[in-house]
Amino acid sequence: MPADAVLVGGGGPAGMEAARGVADLGSRAVLVELRDRLGGTPDSASYSSFTLDRRKATEVLDAARAQVQSNPLIDVRLQTRLTAFEGGAGDFRATLTNIKGETSSVECASVVVATGFDHFDPGRETQMYGYYEYEDVITLVDAERMFSAGKFVRPSTGEPPKQVCFIQCVGSRDRRIGNDYCSKVCCGISSKQAIEVKELVPDCKVFVFYIDMRMYGFWENEIYWKAQEEHRVNFVRGIVTEIIRKGDRLLVKGEDTTMGRPMEVAMDVVILAVGMEPSRGTREVAKVLGVAQDRFGFIAPPENAFDTVATSVPGIFVAGAAAGPKDLDDSISMAGAAAMKAVAMARRLALASG
């Protein structure tokens, strides 16, 4: 008898949605997650709210987690990794190894890879922004954590800041470090966070130093304009070349590229808009599954423009940021599509083999 289960790798938003979709269609899903609970990076990094609609991340993730965990058709395996894989579409055999070193074998008809992304480590970029040097240089992720706690302060003093800036494209659009691509979501997240800073510290002046703001689709009118007009966030096209300490503040040096003149502005907090990289899980799973990766390490996109979730191996599909920079909507839509294709293929092959 052919296997009918779908193996889902990764328990973040895309993985949970894929597993839920598989179960919704009446098939069994085995959901494998390395961490000790579901939710993925938005959960482990304590995101406060999502772009575009600013729904609380914990509410959204708690609801998804509850649905997945209570679904009798979904077998959740936490603190577990994929360690071996063989067979062909309709008849794969996966070896799973948990944190105790116990292995188990799972037969599955198809696979959805939803192993997500890692945040770029700003220490790698020659330290030009001083992330590991100055307490008040933080990342979007550190800021989310503060918003989750309902506050926004200078880490060095615990006091509300008077002047804050975001620096865009840290670890993205940068050939020197090999990340040529744009990470797609950072412009939107920074603009959302700029509004959040202004709501928590209304007197604070907030600047966003950008190369260009990629507020595609409804992000423009729903976030960018609100940030500009209702919250008086200052968007400055500029390149930051150096951050140094001056007294108890940070001096941000660079060039205002619209005016073509040098700038030096004192800041209390500098927020680095770090981009997306393939997660360690994505690199690891790609090797075990034998699916092609692009030169950055993301799961290689299919050549067929009419298939957004195919990989180089028939029967193995991909959803979310494992395939490159994606926003939450991309990830959720891809997860639904991947669930559909994974179940359809399983059933087709089961019928064919009688």
Next chain:
Amino acid sequence: MPADAVLVGGGGPAGMEAARGVADLGSRAVLVELRDRLGGTPDSASYSSFTLDRRKATEVLDAARAQVQSNPLIDVRLQTRLTAFEGGAGDFRATLTNIKGETSSVECASVVVATGFDHFDPGRETQMYGYYEYEDVITLVDAERMFSAGKFVRPSTGEPPKQVCFIQCVGSRDRRIGNDYCSKVCCGISSKQAIEVKELVPDCKVFVFYIDMRMYGFWENEIYWKAQEEHRVNFVRGIVTEIIRKGDRLLVKGEDTTMGRPMEVAMDVVILAVGMEPSRGTREVAKVLGVAQDRFGFIAPPENAFDTVATSVPGIFVAGAAAGPKDLDDSISMAGAAAMKAVAMARRLALASG
């Protein structure tokens, strides 16, 4: 006995993919299309190739059309519109009317709306670009049609142009005309077309006048950089305020906003990057189905960030540009997700009603 079919409204890329997905899961789809053949706007407007990978549009659409038309589970109704609709999820009854005025009734469990978009009509924008006045002012759509015919010439002379420019954001990001939103795809399409112009007319100088280039994700490294570096396309941040005739050429007047100085450049062809608006079909279908629309007329997005294809009516889902500006990948992923949810709901309700 409850209905089990899924009604799919719209036979473009998203509608074809949704119908194919429904059938792939073993359910019946009724695919309703107003035009006399499947393919949607990319087909009726004679697109040459798709962004990002420049696959030939006819190849992609022909393959999808063949798959849909030969699938015994898909009932294709061309030159047909939805004229009445009643019932609830799992038990809808749709009235379809064809071009001859003949009506038929279809029972369906769920619906996928994939009624796409219309191109912005550049005549509406106070005629400032002279689209209906000058033969050599064309749109992205007109340019695609020329590329499909394997040529790129000045419409007024039939000769290869020496100097060509694209003007971005025509009908998008414009509050005066009520289209506040960014149309998401035009920056990418213009950059792709700029490469195509250079390939067909290597000596031609090509300019792109932009507000900012929204080359999100892989569009940056795969298209924008190639256009800049391999094809020497000139991207100029600028605002065009007027186009006038000068001799047998067009004089483009405006401001280079990086340098902060006025510009006047002679062009042989001006290509307007027109944005997306809700299609007439989307407006019509939304009313008949009773689903909520946003203030632009697109099908209103769901409030739940974990559901990208829900509408205000349970059992009715949306895919593609009917829900707002989308690229082809968005549309295809949403269509797969919508197919999954439409079939899952149909089966769940069928099981519940015994």
